Amino acid sequence: MKEHTIKLAILKTLSTGDFISGEELGEQLGVSRAAISKHIKGIQDWGIDIFRVQGKGYQLSQPLQLLDESILKASLNAPVELIPIIDSTNQYLLDRVNELESGSVCIAEYQAKGRGRRGREWVSPFGSNLYMSMFWRLDAGMAAAMGLSLVVGVAIVEALEKLGLNGVKLKWPNDLYYQDRKLAGILVEMSGQAGGAANLVIGMGMNLMMSEQTEGITQPWASLAEVADKEHIDRNQLAITMINTLNNALNDYEIYGMSGFVERWNRLDNFLGRPIKLIMGPREITGIAKGINEQGAVLLETENGVESFIGGEISLRGTES
Template sequence: MPAIDHTPRLALINFLADGEFHSGEELGQQLGMSRAGISKHIKVIQDWGLDVYKLQGKGYRLAAPLDLLNEDRLREQTDSPSVCLQPIIDSTNQYLMNRIGELDSGSVCLAEYQQAGRGRRGRQWFSPFGANLYTSMYWRLEAGMAAAMGMSLVVGISVAKTLNRLGADGVKVKWPNDIYWQDKKLAGVLVEMTGQAGGAAHLVVGLGLNVSMRDKEGGQLDQPWTRLEDACEALPDKNQLAAALINDLISALRQYEQHGLGMFIEQWQALDNYYNRPVKLLIGESVIRGIARGIDAQGAILLETEKGLVPFVGGEISLRGEG
């Protein structure tokens, strides 16, 4: 099936991004289509999660101005060897996974809207247009798949430190792959990996960061959530935000390659949302309760239980705060 050409819709969004009214006639002239064609495209971008209002005699406008990503600016501002902006995409992670073997470490893909974004354990990642930041980075880890065990923790540390530096005070990490602010989910990390035993590991690190998502879309999520807009007094420009996250992550992954997880353990402890707090681990049908005591050198969460300090690690463990 040929790919759908979204060029007219993206051009329409660019015109509306200023948050001002634009008449159907004006938009039709700019885009070379009828008012009926404009109306049809408006319905599609509304399905993408954009709030478009129509007022008789004035035309169409967005509920608020839209801060859009710009590929040229990102290329200028980042240390990435390759920056690809795909405004409409199924999944930024899948885009890079499909191109492993063609990419240099640090190559990134960003999107404004994901039609099939995914989170941990195959869950759908809700991705309204322009409201959040969706980005993925490819990394080739020469030390192999075993060395990749703590990588999602390092990614979380890097993201939390960047957001704190940009004015979102109090951003924390939640084992193994979430970013929290005031006990609510602000962002999620998904690390996907492929490779052969004895060879390099090929990793794709996906980040979904809630930037200015409205309550209407957030109502579809199954856990308490928040957005960067609430955590920052002044929301950073989205291109500046993306570039800072990309550059800091490249730096952190280079350090991880050289030194392993050991040098990050104290950083994790300082940022750990549940450190020294009562928590429960959900492992299949089992629930294990204890006090969170950080992580060990292998990236396992340490839980103080009646049996003493016990490490837990694995893809099917969920961490929850008690109470």
């Protein structure tokens, strides 16, 4: 973290969107103009566009709202830690499960090694998105965690709705979609022993203002700015609402299980009533999506009737998953 102090200070100064010269930045931070130039290059490696105009100085391509740990802590009952630069928020919590309070949260501005489901990389440019993980101790054990990513998805969409952001849907088992494009991904990782409590780390990465030129994006994606129909999204308020809503949903899940979420999930199913294919290894099943059941399985109406499946990847029939 210490090695990033100057870069983060530069970003805070530039976050208004105004021009500022390398000389001014150097004077403020007690370093040379050459050092500022080097730090600017490092910031650009985080995926941030910074312009340099002769005679004016440096400027961000668009204003940047940084997350503020003091605002987050003042508005949350849950322990929250903001680590601007991190390898992975999920891994940070996984490494500390024995010392964390249930409901503890880690938030970052940039993940160097963000990951998604099935070991895929999650592209994580600085400040453009929201990267968040929550630790939860599930006393009912690992078997009770089946379908937890569905519960998390419901909570995140309901949090967006509380903020007036409507039209976001769910893709079984762990993605948020907007207009048939991926908006956010959920990754639940767990550890524990048979007969004991399950230690769960619930990660979520959401595109907020992702540049169309972002490297590493290989599938159609959506940004929350489209849903909001505006450039500015209050990232601190978004994080606070998501954390509070997720905390409430997980408490509900401990009491009611999946039965309390089936209707809530089906209301938000992006593929409900649509022809889809389910890919399970070398096997492909086609049918009409019929939502989920109380086990968290996806329901497909096939030529054999309505069947349930607990694994695989789904997509609209005739498209890639």
